[in-house]
Amino acid sequence: MGQLDGKIAVVTGAGSGIGLAVAERYGAEGAEVVLVGRQKERLDEAAARIGGGARGVSVDVGEEEQVRLLIEDLPRVDILSTFAGKAVFGAIDEVPPSAWKDLFHSRFFGQISAIHYAVPKMSEGSAIILCSGIADKAYVPDYAGGAAIAGAVNAMTKSLAVELAPRSIRVNALSPGFIIGTDIKFNLDGDKAIDFVKRSIASTPLPYHGHPTDLADAAMFLATSNFVTGQVIEVDGGWTAT
Numbered sequence: 001m002g003q004l005d006g007k008i009a010v011v012t013g014a015g016s017g018i019g020l021a022v023a024e025r026y027g028a029e030g031a032e033v034v035l036v037g038r039q040k041e042r043l044d045e046a047a048a049r050i051g052g053g054a055r056g057v058s059v060d061v062g063e064e065e066q067v068r069l070l071i072e073d074l075p076r077v078d079i080l081s082t083f084a085g086k087a088v089f090g091a092i093d094e095v096p097p098s099a100w101k102d103l104f105h106s107r108f109f110g111q112i113s114a115i116h117y118a119v120p121k122m123s124e125g126s127a128i129i130l131c132s133g134i135a136d137k138a139y140v141p142d143y144a145g146g147a148a149i150a151g152a153v154n155a156m157t158k159s160l161a162v163e164l165a166p167r168s169i170r171v172n173a174l175s176p177g178f179i180i181g182t183d184i185k186f187n188l189d190g191d192k193a194i195d196f197v198k199r200s201i202a203s204t205p206l207p208y209h210g211h212p213t214d215l216a217d218a219a220m221f222l223a224t225s226n227f228v229t230g231q232v233i234e235v236d237g238g239w240t241a242t
């Protein structure tokens with residue numbers, strides 16, 4: 001018997017990386033998983049592997065109407081986990097403001113849209129697990145927009161945890177440090193990409209890398225714990241402890 005038997009879990013960004021690992025873990029624990037992303041084929045492949053009623057749904061989380069239709073189609077939502085996103089690096093006078101807006105559109109407002117439409121379908125005992133990042137607590141060079149999103153998600157996590165507590169819905173966030181083995185898209189290449197990876201490894205006290213399964217472990221904890229809400233769990237190998 002799985003810990004999530006009978007639960008419906010919506011996971012955004014489930015086509016690869018952290019979201020995929022979380023979807024696989026929820027499925028292995030018996031949840032009926034709805035895998036959300038833009039590339040339907042890989043969502044369908046993952047859903048077929050996971051089984052147990054898992055299905056892929058092609059949705060751009062930055063498009064509110066698509067998110068509304070996704071949730072409308074579900075009888076209820078027991079677990080909502082939002083990992084859809086990408087990263088934009090660059091100095092403030094280099095990155096055009098439109099790039100920050102675009103980043104916020106999917107990575108921040110995508111999470112808001114999912115929560116907005118899912119909450120009415122959540123009953124007592126449901127869990128929301130958001131995704132932020134360490135950049136609001138630790139300096140990551142040329143990443144002001146990412147830091148802003150991390151801070152915004154973390155602040156929203158605490159506020160929503162209190163707002164939704166009377167309905168016994170828990171809200172927490174996972175804050176990844178440097179996680180390898182994902183498809184994360186960022187606007188760095190060549191030496192800049194190599195420098196970023198070197199700096200991130202040097203900033204991580206633990207002498208090994210973080211993997212999507214490390215986030216899946218933490219997501220599973222947050223999905224099943226009864227009394228944890230309003231928390232941001234740094235899954236960062238100690239980066240924010242330095």
Ligand SMILES: NC(=O)c1ccc[n+]([C@@H]2O[C@H](COP(=O)([O-])OP(=O)(O)OC[C@H]3O[C@@H](n4cnc5c(N)ncnc54)[C@H](OP(=O)(O)O)[C@@H]3O)[C@@H](O)[C@H]2O)c1
Nearest residue numbers: 013015016017018037038039060061084085179182183184
């Ligand atoms: N890896 C890290 O070190 C790290 C650190 C801090 C924070 N994060 C955050 O963690 C989350 C997961 O990242 P990851 O590293 O696992 O990267 P990933 O493998 O690229 O996963 C992100 C997923 O989000 C989906 N996605 C992107 N934009 C979307 C949109 N508008 N609508 C729907 N789906 C969308 C992508 O699939 P499609 O392209 O098919 O839509 C992709 O499968 C992201 O928000 C990322 O910013 C990652």
